[in-house]
Every structure is written in C-alpha cells, then in structure tokens.
Amino acid sequence: MKIDFEGLPGEVLITDVTLRDGLQQERNVLETRDKVALVGDMIKAGVKSLEVTSFVRPDLVPQLADAAELFMALPAGSECNFRALVPNLRGYDRARKAGCKNIVLFVSATEEHNRNNLGKSIDETLDILGQVLSRATKDGVNTDVAVSMAFEQYPVKLRHVLEFLVDKGQKTVILCDTSGMANPKLVRERLQLAKRYFDREEVTLHFHDTTGCAIANVLVSLLEGFSSFDAAIGGLGGCPFAEGAAGNIALEDLVWFLSSLNVKTGIDIGKVVEINGKLSELLKRPLYDSKVARYFRGRKSVCGR
C-alpha cells in the first residue's frame, strides 16, 4: 500500500502529563515551587496544555498532596491550558476552590481495573461522574473524561462508557492505554470504534510504552486522523493497578517523531531535553526512557558505557 504522509494532521496538540501521571508514583516528593518552575519551563518550551495534578485524597498520593497549593501558584495570565484530575464531588469542590477550570474525570473500561483504581464498579463510578459533569456544566467548568484500559484485548465496558458519555452530552474523551499493551491493530480498531461516538478532534490519546509500540501507535493514530496526544518527560509514569505497565510515551520522543513527519507541535525539542535534565536532578536519577533525551544528553546506552 502507499502510505499517505501528506494526509496527516498538520498540527497536533500535546498535553504534558509529567506533573500528574509522571510523578504520582515517584518516591521523591517534589516541592511545589519546583513544580511551578517546571510549569514555567514547559510553557517556555511551547507546551500549550498541561495536566498538573489530581485532586485525589492527599494521604493516598503524597506527590500530589499539594494540588490546591500548586494550582493557586500557576501563572495566572498564561494561555496554557492547565487541567487536573478529579475523582468525585469532593475533589471537584477542592479543584474549584483552587481555581481549576479544566477538570478530567476518569473511569475504566474494565471492571477489575476500575475496582482496583477507584474501589467501585464502573456503573457506580459513572453515577458519580455524571453528577460531577452536571455540576461542572452548571459552573461553566470544562470537562474531559479519561477512559482507562481502553486498548486492552477485551475492554468489555468501553462501548458502555462511551455511550454513557455521549448520552450525558460530554464533548471530549481521553482514551488511555493504561497498561501500555496497545499495538497498531488494537489502536486502529478502538479508534474506529471511538469515531462512532466522537469526532476525531475530540479524542485525545494517552499511550504508555510497555512493549515499545507507543510511537508506532501514534503513527497509526495520525494516519487515522487523530491529533491530540498525552506525553510525559523522560517517559515517566505508570499505574500501580496495571501490572508491569511502563511509563507514558516520552514527550521528547513524541515531539521528535512528529517533527520528523513535518507535523507541528509548537514545542522546542532542545528545551524539553533541558527539562529532562532538570527533572533528572530533582528525582536524582537519569530519565532515559526517552531515547531522544538519551541521545541529546550524550549517552549511548541506559545501562552500558
């Protein structure tokens, strides 16, 4: 077949999720001021959308316990879109109070993961999610909904969740490969399913890179006309309830890849590699799950010479 690179989206929106998904399992808890500095660096690098925290219970995720404090310290005049995860009405109230205008609700496409992650069935979660959606709509708060485990072999409740969201008038969705086990065939299949419920520009793709397929999955998504992706510096991240899952697709590698295809991101590759260096210092270890960062920072191998 002929591959039609000329038909790819001309521009892509990347949301950096380093500060939330990237950090949530890191042992070294970052100071709020360091997070604010990273946000500043990201904006200077051209990042237009950032998932900065989650309004979950502070005692459960120490790394994100400063959610309100962080939100109130973000640059007020910035045109960057700052989003935060919200699990329920209590989280919603905290987020609102902190000035958050873009919330991300979440639910899983498999019962097992939903129970492990949220302690509830999918329908119980959707019930709560529906309540938050109604409140947010009334309050004029932008909502997005992340669907975890959307690329499993058998994400049995994916249609059910997507139908629920459409019924509720939800305009956008984030399809998450939480386990990082997606591959081009699964991606094509799920994107074709998603198109029945949402326009392509309303769907964001959140790929982890457990088996090295993430960049190929992005290529397939682009060829299918999708143009919004999540990523994290140095390939950080992972879910405690998706066994063996690796981190997010690396922001550096995604920007490099898109640039090689002449797809615009507005993001400066040199600057994100610099951020990799700063974050490595803060976390006290190299962040070399990004091959591009490794290349630019002059290391040939993660573990070798």
Place this chain on the structure above:
Amino acid sequence: MKIDFEGLPGEVLITDVTLRDGLQQERNVLETRDKVALVGDMIKAGVKSLEVTSFVRPDLVPQLADAAELFMALPAGSECNFRALVPNLRGYDRARKAGCKNIVLFVSATEEHNRNNLGKSIDETLDILGQVLSRATKDGVNTDVAVSMAFEQYPVKLRHVLEFLVDKGQKTVILCDTSGMANPKLVRERLQLAKRYFDREEVTLHFHDTTGCAIANVLVSLLEGFSSFDAAIGGLGGCPFAEGAAGNIALEDLVWFLSSLNVKTGIDIGKVVEINGKLSELLKRPLYDSKVARYFRGRKSVCGR
C-alpha cells in the same frame, strides 16, 4: 486513510545480529563456548538466520577475534543460515577457510562514514568489494552487501552504490540505518528508491533505534511490502563511527510487535527473553533497551524502582 494491515507480509525473516553488531563494542569479551551456546539457544528459539561474527582484523575488534574458531564450532547440521562480515579478500580467505558459506560485504552511502569505518573512499571500497564478489561467485559462496548510512538525510552515494551492486549482478542488499536517525518519511523514500534496483524480498532492513522510531520504521517497511529485518537481543550494538548512535532494534520488541500484527516470525518470544537473561549475566549488566524484555523480566523502569 485506511491502514491495510491485511495487506502486510504474512511472514518475516529476522536475522539476529547480536553476536556481531551487538557484541562488537562490548568490553566483556565472551568466550567462544558462550557464543556457541547462545547460537544453540537462538536456534531453539526459532531464529533461522544469524550474523555471528566478522572476519576483520582480530587486533582491531577483540570481541570478534575468535571468528574462525567460532565458525568451526557452529552446529554443522543446522538449517540456520550463518552469515559473517567480510571486509576484503584477506577476510574472505579466512572466512572460507573457516567454512563460512554466507558472507556480508559492506560499504557506506556517505564518504565520511566510509573513510572512518574502512579508511578508504567509497570507490576504493567498491573496487575491493567487486573483487570479493567475483571470487565468491566463482566459489559458490552466497553474498549479501550491507550499505551503511542508507537512511541519512543526505546519503549522497546511495544510488551510486546500488547501481554498482546491480551492475555486478548482486542479488540482495542490506540497507542499514547505522546512525539510527531514520524516520518513517526517510524510510518510505529510501525503500521506494531501493525498489528501483531490487525486488522487495531481496532487501533486508537494519534499523538502529537512536530516537525511538525503529518500530514505527518497521511498520512503514511492512506497509511497503518489505519482509526481512535485522535485530539484536536487548537492543545491543552500535557503530563507533556513527556518533551518538544507539543499538539495534531489539529482537524481543521486534518479535512482539510483528506477532501483534499477526505477522509470523517462527520465533518464540519467551525463549528470546530467556536469552536476554543469559546474555545479561554474561555481560554483567541488564539489557533493558528491549522494553519487552524489561516487561517480562518484571522491571517497570530502567533506572527507577
């Protein structure tokens, strides 16, 4: 566009190059008996083609100094294809004496790399290469020719080299992304060029993974109808004369990826992950440039927890 996964090659030939490209820069020199054991494990894993060594000057590459010894210790009755690099007539004579029936000659698509790697101009190299090809044809030895730096932005002598090979009656070629800087657009462009000189089934693709694009490059190659790839356990390898280049595409990741697309390789993923473990012990470091090996061996992150 619609991606036609159904039109992909049904089967792919993978040549494992761990023992040559993978090891040539490793400090820990492996014993010949350990190499022979690895060959045995590879065959048990279903690998049908192996690049096992190079008949270069033993003092220049200590890791491959046992080329003749290794060749003579290979399992005689095996249906596996054992190939070895040969730089010149002297190397050819050594290879023949050791019983090698499949030789790989090599030349670069850029003058700078050719000079650094071989100390000669491309035309001087082609002259020698032509002499070896003639001798090999007379002797009934199978020949392949690896063209280094074939995926650079400006591989100025690529056409020149391909034309030379066709003139000499050479039937097959290995196009090498020596620097690992290829991307899907460059791959498509060079494969379309290669098709003017060779049939698709006569071309082997040798990708390194410096910027994380290698698996996407394989996907593009498959979509263009190519079906022969080189790979190395744990993503080992790299060229001392391609600055910053990372290792080969990892065999484990390539097999996993092809399997996810229902493309047959005949290779057992569990067994190659086991080989990763054995080789890690021999080299005294984890070989986690393979994400699949990392996943199966139970590690979430190269440098993290």
